[in-house]
Amino acid sequence: MDWSQVFATRMGRMKASEIRELLKLLDQPDIISFAGGIPDPALFPADAFARAFADAMRPGEAGVALQYSVSEGYKPLREWIAARMAGLGVPCGVDNILITSGSQQALDYLGKLMLSPGDTALVTSPTYLGALGAFNAYEPRYARLDPMRNAEPAALAAEAADAGSAIKFAYLSADFANPTGETLSRAGREALLDRAAALDIAVIEDAAYQELRYDGTPVPPILALDVARSGGIENTRTIYCGSFSKTLAPGLRVGWVCAAREVIGRLVLMKQAADLHSATLNQIATNHVARAEFDAHVARIKAVYAGRRDRMLAALSREMPAGVEFTRPEGGMFVWLTLDPAIDAAELLARAVRDERVAFVPGGAFFADGSGRNTLRLSFSCASDAQIDEGIARLGRLLRQS
Known part of the structure; x- marks a missing residue:
C-alpha cells in the first residue's frame, strides 16, 4: 500500500x-x-517513590490507584499544585489546574486548541524544539518573538494579515530557557504582556525549569504579573505549563496547566478525547512525594x-x-x-x-x-x-x- x-x-x-x-x-x-x-x-x-507506590497499593487504596479517574487529574495533587501556584503569586483553585502527561502534552493540546492551519505563533529564536514539534502538527506559520525589541503590535498583525493569517499566541520559556539558559527580565515580561494585550492574543509560559534557580534574583512568573494586572486568574491571558519532570522524575510523565477555567474546560475536553486521564497511580505517587519532600x-x-x-x-x-x-x-x-x-x-x-x-x-x-x-x-x-x-x-x- x-x-x-x-x-x-x-x-x-x-x-x-x-x-x-x-x-x-x-x-x-x-x-x-x-x-x-x-x-x-x-x-x-527513588526511595521516596518506592514508599509512595507501596502506600498507593495498600489494600483499600489500590482500587483508586488502578481505576479510571477524572480527566482533570487527581484532586489532592491539584490542590498541592494550586497552593504552590499561590505561593508564586497566582491565587487559584483546583478548577484552574489540569494534570497532563508531562508539559509536552500540554503544548500539544494548546496547539490543537488555538492553531488552525496558517495561523501565526510568535516564538523566540531560538526556542524549545519540543514546542515546535508540538505546534508543527497544526500547520502554523511562525513569527519571531523578541519581548524586549519586537516590532510594534500593529506591524506584527499587518504582517500576519498580509500572509492571510491571524496571530493566536506567544510562546516562550521565561526562566533558564531551553536551549539558551537565559531568563527574561521582569521588564521583558511586562513588555510581553503589553504586546499580547495590544494584539489580544494568549501567552503560553513554559515553566519547566522555573524551580532550578541557583543564583540571582527570582522573577515572578508571567502569569503572576498577569494576575496582578487583571485582578484575578479568570481575567488572565497567560497559560502556565508546569512539570515535575525536571524536579522529581520525568518517567512518570506528570505535568500541569494552570489557567483560567474557560481554558481548562476546553483542555479537559481534549484530554477526554485523547487519553481520558493521566495515569492515576503516577499522580498519587507524585502527590505523596511532593507533599513529603519537594x-x-x-x-x-x-x-x-x-x-x-x-x-x-x-x-x-x-x-x-x-x-x-x-x-x-x-x-x-x-x-x-x-x-x-x-x-x-x-x-x-x-x-x-x-x-x-x-x-x-x-x-x-x-x-x-x-x-x-x-x-x-x-x-x-x-x-x-x-x-x-x-x-x-x-x-x-x-x-x-x-
Whole structure:
C-alpha cells in the first residue's frame, strides 16, 4: 500500500527530534555527551517513590490507584499544585489546574486548541524544539518573538494579515530557557504582556525549569504579573505549563496547566478525547512525594546542578578559542554557544563524535526559520566534573582546528 496517499498533510511538518536521536549516543560508553537535557537519574528520589507506590497499593487504596479517574487529574495533587501556584503569586483553585502527561502534552493540546492551519505563533529564536514539534502538527506559520525589541503590535498583525493569517499566541520559556539558559527580565515580561494585550492574543509560559534557580534574583512568573494586572486568574491571558519532570522524575510523565477555567474546560475536553486521564497511580505517587519532600529534594539537586554549571562555565572560559560566545545561566540545565558564522554546528557534531568522542546538540533545530547553524547547546546536568573538564577541552581543541 502507498501509505503516503492517506497520511494527513500535517505529517509533512513533523520530523524526528534531533535530541531524541542524539540520546542514543548515551549508550556508547566512550562518548562524553552534553547532548541530553535530562535530569541525572542518580538524583531521583527513588526511595521516596518506592514508599509512595507501596502506600498507593495498600489494600483499600489500590482500587483508586488502578481505576479510571477524572480527566482533570487527581484532586489532592491539584490542590498541592494550586497552593504552590499561590505561593508564586497566582491565587487559584483546583478548577484552574489540569494534570497532563508531562508539559509536552500540554503544548500539544494548546496547539490543537488555538492553531488552525496558517495561523501565526510568535516564538523566540531560538526556542524549545519540543514546542515546535508540538505546534508543527497544526500547520502554523511562525513569527519571531523578541519581548524586549519586537516590532510594534500593529506591524506584527499587518504582517500576519498580509500572509492571510491571524496571530493566536506567544510562546516562550521565561526562566533558564531551553536551549539558551537565559531568563527574561521582569521588564521583558511586562513588555510581553503589553504586546499580547495590544494584539489580544494568549501567552503560553513554559515553566519547566522555573524551580532550578541557583543564583540571582527570582522573577515572578508571567502569569503572576498577569494576575496582578487583571485582578484575578479568570481575567488572565497567560497559560502556565508546569512539570515535575525536571524536579522529581520525568518517567512518570506528570505535568500541569494552570489557567483560567474557560481554558481548562476546553483542555479537559481534549484530554477526554485523547487519553481520558493521566495515569492515576503516577499522580498519587507524585502527590505523596511532593507533599513529603519537594522543597528538600529540589534544594539537593540544585546544589549539585549549580556545581556542574560552575564547572562548565569555568571550563568554557579556559578552553574556548577567541570569538566563541556563551551564555551564563542563573539556573536550568543548559549553556548556549555561538560560534563563528562560518562554522556549521551540525557538521561540527559529526567531526566531534568521530574525532573527539564528544556530543552536543546543534542549534539549528531550535530555530523555526532554520537559521542558527553556527550555534549549539550544551547540557551539564548529567556530566561529572571530570567529564566536563575533559569534554570541554576536546570541544575547544576541535574548534581551534575549525
